Amino acid sequence: MEHGRVLLDHGSGGxxxxxxxxxxxxxxxxxxxxxxxxxxxxxDEIRGPLAFSxxxxxxxxxxxPGGDIGSLAVHGTVNDxxxxxxxxxxxxxxxxxxxxLPLPLLTRLAQSMADxxxxxxxxxxxxxxxxxxxxxxxxxxxxxxxxxxxIAEPAPSGSRAAPGDAVLLxxxxxxxxxxxxxxxxGLSGLEGIxxxxxxxxxxxxxxxxxxxxxHVLRDPTRGGLAATLNEIARxxxxxxxxxxxxxxxxxxxxxxxxxxxxxxxxxxxxxKLVCVLPRHKADTALSxxxxxxxxxxxxxxxxxxxxxxxxxxxxVVLRTRLGGYRLLGMPEGEQLPRIC
Amino acid sequence: MPPARTRQPFHLGAHAVRTTNSxxxxxxxxxxxxxxxxxxxxxxxxxMELCGTxxxxxYRDGLHSLLPETLTHISGxxxxxxxxxxxxxxxxxESAGKxxxxxxxxxxxxxxPGPGGMTLGKAGAAGAEVKVxxxxxxxxxxxxxxxxxxxxxxxxxxxxxxxxxxxxVLRAAAQGVDNFALFSMHKRIPPALEALLAEEAGxxxxxxxxxxxxxxxxxxxxxxxxxxKYGRPGVVGGFEPADILxxxxxLIRMRRAGRAEVLNCYGRAVDAGGNARARALIDAVFEPAxxxxxxxxxxPRSGLVLRGEYERFDARARLVPDLPDxxxxxxxxxxxxxxxxxxxxxCPLFGKQCSPANPTGPCMVSTEGSCAAAFRYDA
Numbered sequence: 159m160e161h162g163r164v165l166l167d168h169g170s171g172g173x174x175x176x177x178x179x180x181x182x183x184x185x186x187x188x189x190x191x192x193x194x195x196x197x198x199x200x201x202d203e204i205r206g207p208l209a210f211s212x213x214x215x216x217x218x219x220x221x222x223p224g225g226d227i228g229s230l231a232v233h234g235t236v237n238d239x240x241x242x243x244x245x246x247x248x249x250x251x252x253x254x255x256x257x258x259l260p261l262p263l264l265t266r267l268a269q270s271m272a273d274x275x276x277x278x279x280x281x282x283x284x285x286x287x288x289x290x291x292x293x294x295x296x297x298x299x300x301x302x303x304x305x306x307x308x309i310a311e312p313a314p315s316g317s318r319a320a321p322g323d324a325v326l327l328x329x330x331x332x333x334x335x336x337x338x339x340x341x342x343x344g345l346s347g348l349e350g351i352x353x354x355x356x357x358x359x360x361x362x363x364x365x366x367x368x369x370x371x372x373h374v375l376r377d378p379t380r381g382g383l384a385a386t387l388n389e390i391a392r393x394x395x396x397x398x399x400x401x402x403x404x405x406x407x408x409x410x411x412x413x414x415x416x417x418x419x420x421x422x423x424x425x426x427x428x429x430k431l432v433c434v435l436p437r438h439k440a441d442t443a444l445s446x447x448x449x450x451x452x453x454x455x456x457x458x459x460x461x462x463x464x465x466x467x468x469x470x471x472x473x474v475v476l477r478t479r480l481g482g483y484r485l486l487g488m489p490e491g492e493q494l495p496r497i498c
Numbered sequence: 499m500p501p502a503r504t505r506q507p508f509h510l511g512a513h514a515v516r517t518t519n520s521x522x523x524x525x526x527x528x529x530x531x532x533x534x535x536x537x538x539x540x541x542x543x544x545x546m547e548l549c550g551t552x553x554x555x556x557y558r559d560g561l562h563s564l565l566p567e568t569l570t571h572i573s574g575x576x577x578x579x580x581x582x583x584x585x586x587x588x589x590x591x592e593s594a595g596k597x598x599x600x601x602x603x604x605x606x607x608x609x610x611p612g613p614g615g616m617t618l619g620k621a622g623a624a625g626a627e628v629k630v631x632x633x634x635x636x637x638x639x640x641x642x643x644x645x646x647x648x649x650x651x652x653x654x655x656x657x658x659x660x661x662x663x664x665x666x667v668l669r670a671a672a673q674g675v676d677n678f679a680l681f682s683m684h685k686r687i688p689p690a691l692e693a694l695l696a697e698e699a700g701x702x703x704x705x706x707x708x709x710x711x712x713x714x715x716x717x718x719x720x721x722x723x724x725x726x727k728y729g730r731p732g733v734v735g736g737f738e739p740a741d742i743l744x745x746x747x748x749l750i751r752m753r754r755a756g757r758a759e760v761l762n763c764y765g766r767a768v769d770a771g772g773n774a775r776a777r778a779l780i781d782a783v784f785e786p787a788x789x790x791x792x793x794x795x796x797x798p799r800s801g802l803v804l805r806g807e808y809e810r811f812d813a814r815a816r817l818v819p820d821l822p823d824x825x826x827x828x829x830x831x832x833x834x835x836x837x838x839x840x841x842x843x844x845c846p847l848f849g850k851q852c853s854p855a856n857p858t859g860p861c862m863v864s865t866e867g868s869c870a871a872a873f874r875y876d877a
Binding site for chain 1 (some may be wrong): 523525528529557558559560561562563564632739854855865873874875876
């Protein structure tokens, strides 16, 4: 398994499939109590409301500084489950592999998933593998689903932001999106920029238990911080007011974005969260976030206001570094590097 | 050895500093400039900038909410995507659809709508091979990697981007990469300025914020006619907010004093003589020719076409010798927006049929386009 490539035989359901699953995946994923190779995983009883989420992962390149499609498939789904104020417990993962995918690469990705799951304290309990003929898929696609126990009461939701709430951000934005863009374009000078891919479930658990009353939790992935804030403003029918100078952006990311004509507020993140909660809880929440390495740069970036003269319901209004005001709009599509 | 100091002109959160926040975006310096502008502007003034980056900075930093209401900002024909003509886009699409062609272009080009709402992005989804590149040299590498295909680079932009395209053509010639082809839509700023000013009442423009990037290459002399022939002040400005505010203050002062000159307020990048090497590259490869501008029509000697000795790299001659005829959409007022005759919001299509999701005209495509910026940033 350490050499060679994925063959169509590996998706046949026969001996080759069994070997691949056993030697490459099960040896890394299954826990001591996990009965292997049944059609479904038998889970212990979980009390209380459940959070359930699924996500598909297609990433080019599959490996970039700070993460790979394997760790992302774990962190992304763990974080989606956690954003409901839940403790993620179990993951499933389905792989679409392209014929010819080097097995050493698949081994690295499987190990990365196993390590990410272990670090997040979740178990990958069921999965599937299919092989698509060369050209019918791009290297590897992963779909993962996650189940978690909701511990927040009521569960946070994008529709619960209320005037008077503070808007917190757990750290610097733009790292993941720029790392991917830099790797994809083979851009020199940006090699030091790493994806921020990280599990956020422990931070969320601490926020729920030690702070409470979390109105909204969201991870600003695709579309970046701007898209997430717009979603919250629209779902809650409020105005979100943020201050540009309080939004943490790493200097290298800001410089890289300036060169490429990208806006870090629109770049994807894979290890950050936005938390909206009553203003009087903001300082406590920030202290809790900063206890975690992934929350070291946490900051209060703005507040929620009622619609009025300064903004309509559903709008995000940015106070610029100069003290001017403008809309922070919803992104249209992918950001495209500009001409000059 | 003491640890290296990070320059941090003002607080930006616990552990993050934007390097782009230099003194040129220092809020205190900008406030001081804004106070002078408010105090010294004694009559309404309409200023035009001709650079997509200026457009973007004016909107992104919220300058409209900080400048006097009587100072009107017009975003002129300075965004390469915005000035690309319907017929040029139709020709790009036609070329992209030909067998054996790989089209290489900058990202902004992917969403410009052509006839029937077709875009290069949609053409790519329908089977054409269209690649986004970051530099014309990437297109040349693509051509080397695919010797059996014709790689067409869509050359857009002004004097700023033309030197890199020219250098790429020279390299293709030197290395004999004959499957590389250039679709040149490069344009020159001064003839467009002249076309605007030649209109009745100088197009209603009082002053010009001149483009910093273009000026790095051409210097300040090519703008002299603005002052000498048309009596308008012009200032070359940089791209940080303080650069723009300083340029505006200079324009206000000149206008107040009844002076019309062309000044350079971007001395840290722009030499009055420009960049002779970059211009030599342009001159070696290109020659001026009449060109179509979106909304402005045909402007004499405003385009750059390949010289005879590089004709074999001319994608237009090779693939689309005659630009397709495209009926203009009479409702789209991109031309009036680019001339400053109407504000983007006053176009009947703005925000209705025409939005960044479904742009009718190119001004709504690029983030630097006047309409897209107004749609995105103005409350």
